[in-house]
Amino acid sequence: MSKTKHFIDQIGLPRLIIGLFFIILIIASVPLGLPMDAVFSDILRRWLMYSILVLAMVPGIQCGISLNFGVSLGIVCGLLGATTAVELSSQNEGVGPWAALGIALVIGVVLAAVLGVLYGLLLNRVKGSEMTVSTYVGFSIIALSNIIWLTLPFKSGELIWPLQGIGLRNVINLEGSFGGLLSDPTVTSTQPFPLNYLAFDIGGLTIPIGLILVFALCSFFVWIFFQSKAGVAMSAAGENELFTKAAGISVDRMRILGTAVSTILGAVGIIIYAQTFGFLQLYNAPLMMSFQAVASILIGGASTMRAKISHVAIGALLFQGIMSTALPVVNKLMPNSMLPEVVRIIVSNGIILYALSKTRGGHQHEK
Amino acid sequence: MEQPLILSMENISKEYFGNRVLNQVSLQVRPGEIHALMGENGAGKSTLMNILFGMPVIHSTGGFDGTIKIAGEEVKISNPNEAMHLGIGMVHQEFMLIPDFTVTENIKVGRETGQPTLLSESLGKSLEIMDWESMSADARRALDLIGMNIDDYARIAGMPIGYKQFVEIAREIDKKGIRLLVFDEPTAVLTESEAANLLDIMRRIANRGIAIIFITHRLDEVMQVSDQVTILRDGELVAIKEIKDTSVVEIAELMIGRKVDKLVDQCEDTRTLSDDAIALELKDYEVDMPGEAVRGIDIKIREGEIIGFGGLAGQGKIGIGNGIMGLYESRGEVKVFGQTLDLEKLGEALRHDIAFVSEDRRGAGLLLGESIERNVIFSALQIHNRFTSRIGFIRVLNRSESKAHTQEMIELLDIRCTGSQQKTGSLSGGNQQKVCLARALTMNPRILIVAEPTRGIDIGAKKLVLEHLLRLNREQNITIVIISSELVELRSLCDRIAIITEGKINTILKPDDSDADFGLAMSGLKKEMVTK
Amino acid sequence: MKNNGWVKKFRSFVFENKVMLLFVVLTTASIIISGLPLTVIAGSVFERFGRNGFLVLALLVPVLAGLGLNFGLVIGAMAGQIGLFFAILAGINGIPGMLVSTLIATPLAMLFGWMVGRLFNRMKGAEMIAGLILGFFADGFYQLFFLFVLGGVIPITHEGLMLPGGIGVKNMIDLKGYRMPLNDGSGGETVKGFIEGAFDKLPIGDLITAITIAVIVYLLVRGVMVMMKKSTFGLRDLALGIAAAVSFSLLQIPAIKQLLKINNLNFLTTLTIVLIVIAVWQMARLVYAFILHKREGTEKTDVEAKSPSDVLSQSPDQKFLQKSDSRRSLLILLLCAVIYGLTYIPPIRTIMRFIRIPVFTYMLIAGVCYFTRWLLRTRIGQNMRTVGHSQVIANASGINVDRTRVIAMMISTVLACWGQLIFLQSLGTVATYTQHVQVAQFSIAALLVGGATVQKATTKNAIIGIFLFHSLFVVAPEAGKQLFNDSQIGEHFRVFISYGVIALALAMHAWKAKIKPNLGISAVTGKNDKDNSKIAESS
Structure with a gap:
């Protein structure tokens, strides 16, 4: 009896429920006659596609700004990089898909680094209320970006609305630039060796080696960062301000560093997401994306105070796994149903609420 | 003839998780007297008061033993509200006042007078309309009673601290049937003239038949206004004295007590301390640590010395170590082996080979x-x-x-x-x-600052930690600064002990100076002042 | 007094009202740029005021009780929409339809408010973020209910409302009602569930009848109380009785009856009526004070006659009020005269004639303003203020902090529910799945624009805020078109503004709290924490 209770405590009740739900969905899809290779390909693809955005939560939580709802800032930076890359590659013959991806990443990362530092400065001034402020900063940034998309002086026909001559489209196809380079076998097969092995099919199951490599690389980078002197200090700053100060470290600077790294990962994350998805979604599409990332890492077992890379992998798998299996399963049972979307809303916000009530009930963290 | 006691707490014992903090303590208060309750930090004063007020912290940790009698009748007090109904009030050290409220609102908070209306008749008292006129009349009466002529509709925000204290008192006085008031360190935050004024008012209240329990560490104030004093030490009742039969020196001695056992075994001492080799020098040093402010300290600590900083909680000894380590803003000059520290820079002390063991473990x-x-x-x-x-x-x-x-x-x-x-x-x-x-x-490190090294650890571990500190000093010649509330431990280890009161060094004593000297120093009195 | 006193005062005024002033500038600039005629702008701003006023005012009580901006407003709105759905489903028209909606929605809103309050008590200090997430979370269940439960679990057949499959509600609910066959077998059709404008278009005559009846009922209850010796009749009861009798008899005159069939007034008429009422009231007070003065030789006035100042955290500076009471009445009279004079300036007169005021809706808004002020004068209101300032002190003073907070949330949620009903009857359609989503967002933004903060919000803030915010809302697209040749920019800009102003307010609140922590709370809790940790250590 107490053993099962201990087991549940160890895993966490919400994670257990969600995990069981995921397993039930997978089992249910067999008798429903769903193509299992396609289901698993989809799970794999979505898992890796979102994982870097989820990874962006780790430095934020560790450095003490808690759940970074403002990762939208990084997302907008990444989108700016990506749109610029599309513009350049469609206007210049010389810019190939790989160059476009590179340009997108460089612009995105540089912008995110600069804005991330400024954002960190802001968050240092609102200690104790970071989550509320960052949520609305995130919303504001998306609304501001809407104005930017309408006014960017891009010329490429792939980007702008055909008739008006100005204003970016809602959805931009990345086929002509860097879409699918790391994940889509139909794209990678046209690439020279060894790039053609970045994604391939094995009996219907798509293995996106490129995505796996990128996620591994980013995870390794974050891991090594937390092994470094600065990373150790940053973790301490998030856990105990006074302790960190007593060791002669500026807590504020560590928080800025963590915020900037989180924002940069957000930018990289959205670019990788878009290249896997094959489209750039602008305007209000990324409005609630930060909530998905936050919910994912919480499902993975992180708290509002501590997070690990394993939480990222587990959380993204569970959350995106449910999303990608629920859709075909429900469609089979109730065609054209909105149920998966409703489940997403309830699960993602429910888990955030649960995590908040666990950690904030009594100000422990603000002390 | 025997006067009936307004309060009689008899044989009170209390344990926190097997740790006995009060042992068979009694407290007897006569109507209309000012009864001082004295003792070092941790002597059990707050626990005794928590029991009197039925604070949740007492009942959630298993209650207490002993009986409480109010005006001769045995009572069970299970929450602060019941204490209030029995006519017991408390004037808090930190003011329980809302700055944006007026004096009247603060005096009446939670006890507002209402006028019934149609809705309140049917839906309950919550919907009564507040009767501010009668409330301000009440407030006025309470304020007049303590001789305070501020407007009852003025806001608290921006008032001098002394006024706030008076509003607190007025609120307690205004409570129906008040017969016993507890003043918890009321003069700690006041200026000298404000404090004098407060003592006057306490006398005036007592003359009206309301008894006062006066918790303080200021001996001179006790001598000035109290009728009786109860002294606690380490959870034990040490003495009950009529003020007219005792002296400052006696009370000081009783508070500190003589503890014979040395906490550590001595080890060989081959050090030579010299005034030329200064490890740490503080000049006009101030620290803005909330609750433990340091207000100007000058001291030279010799290389290889073990120096102690003692004193009561809140007097500023804790601020010294935290300030040097840069945890709180500080001013003045700090020299480490002749080099001046840049106090603005975080981690400066660490880079100059000072290490710190915090009291806030x-x-x-x-x-x-x-x-x-x-x-x-x-x-x-x-x-x-x-x-x-x-x-x-x-x-x-x-x-x-x-x-x-x-x-x-x-x-x-x-x-x-x-x-x-x-x-x-x-x-x-x-x-x-x-x-x-x-x-x-x-x-x-070459200098080790240790704050409250033995707080909350058991006797065995205590001895081990202290002996290790001593060994570090003797064998590796590390200069050690010990900041501690436990005089015994300072007196067993240190070469010199600086007693801190009100953010300043009151006196520097030797470990074998008398208990009375320590007691007086900790009460903020200087020896010269008393002997006259 | 120092010479630079005024400069200082002006500076602090600008500093304290910087958000509001910024918006005055922004809105004015947008109005000028948009080039829209003022008559059009004023017309739609007043229309929007009628729609949104109630919702914004629903935010005030939680601020008072220290719960901050109630992002959980969304949940009240959901309750309102559920009530409305069932009223339309039952095919009830007009005012009865609204009443049935309210009857269904109010208990739901109370329940939701209670649950939200309980949750917030578990998450003290994080109410705002919790409210926000809770809004999204509840939205999931709302969708579940409307998409699957209605029709799926609860069998419902209604072609107009339900999706073709019979499970789930359509995206749009039309408040103009749905054609239904008559039950008498004649094969004819009738419209059922027509609720649009039930309040907005309520004839004034009906309104006065209803008020008269309410007054009579009130007087009867008073009479019972007097008989039970719990109260005595006063001058006010007499005046009310006479007014009721007069209006009742006036309504019997056919000409007046005909005249009062209209359902809205233009702003000029409304203003004139309001000014006259105020003037009469103030004159009555002057006379009353004069008589009392003569009789008692003092300036003391009756407690009832005192008008509470409109600041939510108003303090009972009663003595001060008494002394300046008469002077204040005179000043108000003068002001009335000036305002009335202003209406004779031709452009103002034209604009005022263009503005239509739906009488009943505006009266409800006035009612909720009065309610918040009245609440402040009650014991529960005073408890809320205490809790809002310091939970520690409230607790020590024997106030049930958690209960007070739950009541505040229940009031706010119920008001939000009613507010949403008022909004919807004015709008005429319900976007089933999205209508409630932005409710908290826009209401909070409007309140903040009016100069409110997380800790302090007044009816004045709400009213000013609604006008400023919605003026900007009306003109932004056109201004965007004029400036950038793209009206979408204006639309996105106003969304950005609404998010931005909230972000700014929250940041400023956190910033201020960090610089100047609330003394009462932090000092005391700090001590308690230390004590607790000491105990924990000794274990």
Whole structure:
């Protein structure tokens, strides 16, 4: 009896429920006659596609700004990089898909680094209320970006609305630039060796080696960062301000560093997401994306105070796994149903609420 | 003839988790008297008052033994509200006032007078309309009683502290049937003239037949206004004295008491202390630590010396160590082996070979969620780049080196744990303290500042920690600054003991000076002032 | 007094009202740029005021009780929409339809408010973020209910409302009602569930009848109380009785009856009526004070006659009020005269004639303003203020902090529910799945624009805020078109503004709290924490 209770405590009740739900969905899809290779390909693809955005939560939580709802800032930076890359590659013959991806990443990362530092400065001034402020900063940034998309002086026909001559489209196809380079076998097969092995099919199951490599690389980078002197200090700053100060470290600077790294990962994350998805979604599409990332890492077992890379992998798998299996399963049972979307809303916000009530009930963290 | 007692607490005992904090203590208060309650920190004064007010902290930890009688009748007080109904009030040290409210609103908070209306008749008292006119009349009456002529519709915000205190008192006086008022360190935050005024008012209240329990450490004030004094020490009742039959010196002596046992065994002393070799010098040093402010300290600490800073809580001794380490803003001059510290710069003291063991072990002292290893190496890693190896252009933790060092420390200090990876949060208090010490030693310091080294740890661990400190000093010639509330421990270790009162050094005493000297110094009195 | 006193005062005024002033500038600039005629702008701003006023005012009580901006407003709105759905499903028209909606929605809103309050008590200090997430979370269940439960679990057949499959509600609910066959077998059709404008278009005559009846009922209850010796009749009861009798008899005159069939007034008429009422009231007070003065030789006035100042955290500076009471009445009279004079300036007169005021809706808004002020004068209101300032002190003073907070949330949620009903009857359609989503967002933004903060919000803030915010809302697209040749920019800009102003307010609140922590709370809790940790250590 107490053993099962201990087991549940160890895993966490919400994670257990969600995990069981995921397993039930997978089992249910067999008798429903769903193509299992396609289901698993989809799970794999979505898992890796979102994982870097989820990874962006780790430095934020560790450095003490808690759940970074403002990762939208990084997302907008990444989108700016990506749109610029599309513009350049469609206007210049010389810019190939790989160059476009590179340009997108460089612009995105540089912008995110600069804005991330400024954002960190802001968050240092609102200690104790970071989550509320960052949520609305995130919303504001998306609304501001809407104005930017309408006014960017891009010329490429792939980007702008055909008739008006100005204003970016809602959805931009990345086929002509860097879409699918790391994940889509139909794209990678046209690439020279060894790039053609970045994604391939094995009996219907798509293995996106490129995505796996990128996620591994980013995870390794974050891991090594937390092994470094600065990373150790940053973790301490998030856990105990006074302790960190007593060791002669500026807590504020560590928080800025963590915020900037989180924002940069957000930018990289959205670019990788878009290249896997094959489209750039602008305007209000990324409005609630930060909530998905936050919910994912919480499902993975992180708290509002501590997070690990394993939480990222587990959380993204569970959350995106449910999303990608629920859709075909429900469609089979109730065609054209909105149920998966409703489940997403309830699960993602429910888990955030649960995590908040666990950690904030009594100000422990603000002390 | 015998006067009936307004309050009689008899044979009160209280344990917190098996730790006895009150043992068979009694307190008897006569109507209309001012009864001083004195004792060092931890003597049990607050626990006794918590019992009197039926605070939840008492009942959630298993209640207490003994009886309480109010005006001769035995009562059970299970929450502060019941205490209020019995006519017991408290004037808090931190004001329970809302700055944006008026004087009347603050006096009447929670006890507003209402006028019934149609809705309140049917839906309950919550919907009564407030009758501000009768309330301000009540407030006026209470204010007049203590002779205070501020407007009852003025706001609290921006009032001088003394006024706020009076509003607090007025609120208690205004309560129906008040017969006993507790003043908890009321003069601690007041200026001299305000304090004098307050004592007057206390007298005036007492003359109206309301008894007062006066908790303070200021001996002179006790002598001035009290009728009787009850002295506690380490949870025991030491003495009950009529003020007219006692003296400042006697009370001081009773408060400190003589404790014969030395806490540590002496070891060989080969040091030579010289006034020319100064390890740490403070000049006009001030620290803005809330609740423990330091207001100008000058002292020279010799190399190889063990110096103690003692004094009551809130007087500023804690601020000294925290200020030097840069945890709170500080001003003045700090010289370490002749070099002046840049007080603006974080980590400056660490770079000058000062290590610090914080009094706030679970706060500034430890990362409770991290392993022993992480805690031990943290400062040395950050300040001296130890335990790192280079990978390309970044420095990365060298796990094997740090593990080996932690293992060494675990053995050296005898830290009881399951291994270097155990989280410090799950260690016992004594072992946590050893981890803090291990981190400080990993810095290879020349000066070690230790604050409250034995707080909350058991006797065995206490002795071990103190003996280790002594060995460090004797064998490695590390200059040690001990900041502690426990006089015994200072007197067993230190060469000199500076008593801090009100943020300043009151007196520097030798360990074998008399109890009365220590008692007087801690009460903020200077010897010269008393002997006249 | 120092010479630079005024400069200082002006500076602090600008500093304290910087958000509001910024918006005055922004809105004015947008109005000028947009080039829209003022008559059009004023017309739609007043229309929007009628729609949104109630919702914004629903935010005030939680601020008072220290719960901050109630992002959980969304949940009240959901309750309102559920009630409305069932009223339309039952095919009830007009005012009865609204009443049935309210009857269904109010208990739901109370339940939701209670649950939200309970949750917030578990998450003290994080109410705002919790409210926000809770809004999204509840939205999931709302969708579940409307998409699957209605029709799926609860069998419902209604072609107009339900999706073709019979499970789930359509995206749009039309408040103009749905054609239904008559039950008498004649094969004819009738419209059922026509609720649009039930309040907005309520004839004034009906309104006065209803008020008269309410007054009579009130007087009867008073009469019972007097008989039970719990109260005595006063001058006010007499005046009310006479007014009721007069209006009742006036309504019997056919000409007046005909005249009062209209359902809205233009702003000029409304203003004139309001000014006259105020003037008469103030004159009555002057006379009353004069008589009392003569009789008692003092300036003391009746407690009832005192008008509470409109600041929510108003303090009972009663003595001060008494002394300046008469002077204040005179000043108000003068002001009335000036305002009336202003209406004779031709452009103002034209604009005022263009503005239509739906009488009943505006009266409800006035009612909720009065309610918040009245609440402040009650014991529960005073408790809320205490809790809002310091939970520690409230607790020590024997106030049930948690209960007070739950009541505040219940009031706010119920008001939000009613507010949403008022909004919807004015709008005429319900976007089933999205209508409630932005409710909290826009209401909070409007309140903040009016100069409110997380800790302090007044009816004045709400009213000013609604006008400023919605003026900007009306003109932004056109201004965007004029400036950038793209009206979408204006639309995105106003969304950005609404998010931005909230972000700014929250940041400023956190910033201020960090610089100047609330003394009462932090000092005391700090001590308690220390004590607790000491105990924990000794274990």
